[in-house]
Amino acid sequence: MTSPRPAAELLLGCLSDRGPGTGDRGSGTADWDEVVDVAVREHVAPLLFKRLKGSDARDSVPADAWKRLRRAYFTSGDRNMRLNRELRAVLQCLRSSGVKVIVLKGAYLAEAVYGDVALRPMCDNDLMVPQAELARAEAVLLDMGGVRRKQPGHAAPAPGAQCEDIEPGRRVAKHALPVFIRDLAVELHWTIANPPGPVRVDAAGLWDRARPAAIAGVEVLALSSGDLLLHLCLHFCYQHRLAGLRSFCDIAETINHFRGEMDWAQVVHSAREWRASRYVGLTLHLARSMLGAGVPDDVLEQLVPGGLDQRILETARESVLAQTGYSQGVSLFDLQGAHSLGDKVRLSWKRVFLSRDEMAAIYPASRNSRHLYLYYALRLRDVIRTFGSHTLKRGRLMVRSRGVDPNASLVNWLKEDR
DSSP states (O other), X not given: OOOSOHHHHHHHHHHSTTOXXXXXXOSSHHHHHHHXXXXXXXXXXXXXXXXXXXXXXXXXXXXXXXXXXXXXXXXXXXXXXXXXXXXXXXXXXXXHTTOOOEEOTHHHIIIIISSSGGGSOOSEEEEEOOGGGHHHHHHHHXXXXXXXXXXXXXXXXXXXOOOOOOSTTOOOOTTEEEEEETTEEEEEESSSSOSSSSOOOOHHHHHHHXXXXXXXXXXXXXXXXXXXXXXXXXXXXXXXXXXXXXXXXXXXXXXXXXXXXXOHHXXXXXXXXXXXXXXXXXXXXXXXXXXXXXXXXXXXXXXXXTOOXXXXXXXXXXXXXXXXXXXXXXXXXXXXXXXXXXXXXXXXXXXXXXXXXXXXXXXXXXXXXXXXHHHHHHHHHHHHHHHHHHHHHHHHHHHHTTTOOTTHHHHHHHHTOO
């Protein structure tokens, strides 16, 4: 099947573990300009620079495009080294306060997996702490001069509150507390997948399997190789719905780095226990076919017995190449894992009747009000507006696609993961 996304396809060919070869060369300057545009936008330009450097495909890259890639590599390196110095102070303070920390994704991947901090640009620095220590960890960051981060359209969360994310595209995770410390954006997590939802992560097991690591010169913990891979798969397929080429490349790089020592049995077992077999299986199918990741046949068979329907795989593949994901036609209830009538009622109740601290974070005037019920009426209005707006957008998409949701088969297949 010919891809309608040639720039993204060429980019992934160059980033593949198979390496950029002569068959991956573009047909001219315009092709490479588009490839670099996508690489910069998707935060994989430094990795593309490293892949192309010294390969036979390097000669086909126009000078201006090569300068942009080189600049992206060195800019990323300078920025990440600066952020690492700030992260070091954060990790030292948490360590001295007795707060256990698992460093997630960005900082760990850049240093321990990619082996070159420039190759993996970082936005947020995700740190996982035990749920019971969330408030203490946040207090440590605030004492360091941190401020609670505001997301577009959201008030800052109350201390210890778990932020709401009722609209697609708003990245405030219900399992995270975002804090800014100067230039460093830190998100404190207590688990690795948004609750509520169909995926049920065993957070205690993550801590049991965690391994020692030194990040930014500080002794911390990191996820086991299997848990790291599961986290990346869920981040890419479950939370970001196949959008984000940087996250996609993280998966292939992790498999390549832990080649020979990846605990595939644990990956399969945990994916099943967490009810995430299809999310993980689909992601690993894509990583192997599109990025050359070394995923064993028996692992794919255990995760998705009988194999993947070719139509599902092609729909997912085009979602990756389009860099848009598959969420456009999915209902908010489905996105939150609420499928039965009871689940939908409980989710709606939780969305409206928040705690007083959570209400104060959204409606500051309600904090000391004796008439909190009036603000719950306001909250009900806002939730209805949000759901109504999303339903209207979804309806328009259905009309444009002549009543057929192009992602329906993929979404329904993933929903059956039990």
